[in-house]
Amino acid sequence: MPKGLTFLPSLALAAVMALPLAAETKPDASTVVARVNGDEITLGHVIATASALPAQYQQLEDDVLYDFILEQLVQQHLLGQQQDALNPLNALRLENETRSLRAVQTVEAITAAEVTDEAIQAAYDAQFAEFEGEDEFNASHILVESEDEAKAIKAQLDEGADFAELAKEKSTGPSGPNGGSLGWFGKGQMVPEFENAVVALEKGSVSEPVQTQFGWHLVALNDKRKTQAPELAVVRDELAQTIRQDAIQAKVDELTQQATIERPALEGVxxxxxRQIELLQE
Structure with a gap:
């Protein structure tokens, strides 16, 4: 039994008669699924409750979830029937919740109208149609402790020695066993001295010894490319969220301009x- 979904598990047994959905008629939101001392619980109440549950509950089997939701609603009716009306605090909470739900309906309507496939495609085209991309580099390096060591290795490379083999043999960096390969990286990912050396290289060339905080490097530029614009599917959700937020803000701005809004100052407080909840208990 999921924790937090039900309470007072046996309280309702003597007070409710669950009604099976008639096989010969198609149920709708008004179909009664239980009565508690004459008060009706409908299929609509169950559906509304299910739609608001956290994701972990949505993974339950339908028959299990249905029974638990119905039991919860029955128990709420039993306890709720003990009150003639809402107290001032809960009445105001209900007003706030009603206001919030009406706002949500407006947001949903805006989203349905504005966040369309056409709008998403247009936003994608506007953002990426002239996308030029940033430089990315594929480089390898040999790291040693001194400049003299680096110069000696550079001399070997100039005489035709294999860069990857020398990296495996000589490099003290973690990429040494992989032939010094650093893979692909963009600007800003390496320390400035190393990045400057890479940017200055032609494809297939090796730098002179370069000093950084880690030691002395010989850098080989294996390849260079421009980053590509992301596929629409990759950025679709992000674009949709931006369209949604912009449309909602535009509507809020429009309504604010049209509305008469007053904010009287609080006198003496x-x-x-x-935080003075006791004001609602007077």
Missing amino acids: GPEVM
Whole structure:
């Protein structure tokens, strides 16, 4: 039994009669699935509750989840029937929740109208149609402790020695066993002295000894390329979220301009008054 989804597990047994959905009629949101002392619980109540549950509950088997939700609603009815009305605090909470749900409906309507395949494609084209990309480099290096060591290795390379083999033999860096390969990287990912040496190289060439905080390097530029624009599928959600946020903000701005909004100053109190819950208990 999932924790937190139900409470008072046996309380409802004497007070409710669950009604099976009629096989010969198609149920709708008004179909009654339980009665508690005459108060009806409908299929709509169950569906609304299920739609608001956290993701972990959505993974439950349907029959298990249905029974638990119905049990929860029954128990809520039993406890709720003990009250004639909401107290001031809960009445205001209900007002706030109603306001929030109405706002959510407006947001959903805006999203449905504005976040379309056409809008997403247009946003993608505007952002990436003239995408030029950034430089990326594929380089290898040999790292040693002294400049003299680096110069000696450079001399070997100039005489035709294999860079990868010398890296495996001589390099003290972690890439040594892999022939000194650093793979692909962009600007800003290496220390400045190393990056400057890479940027200055032609494809297939090897630098003179370069000193960084890690020691002395010989750098070989294996290849160079431009980054490619991402596929639409990769950035679709991000673009949709941007369109959604922009559309909602535009609507808020429009409504704000059209509305008459007043904010009377609080006399004799500061914002800390919002913590005085006793004002709702008087």
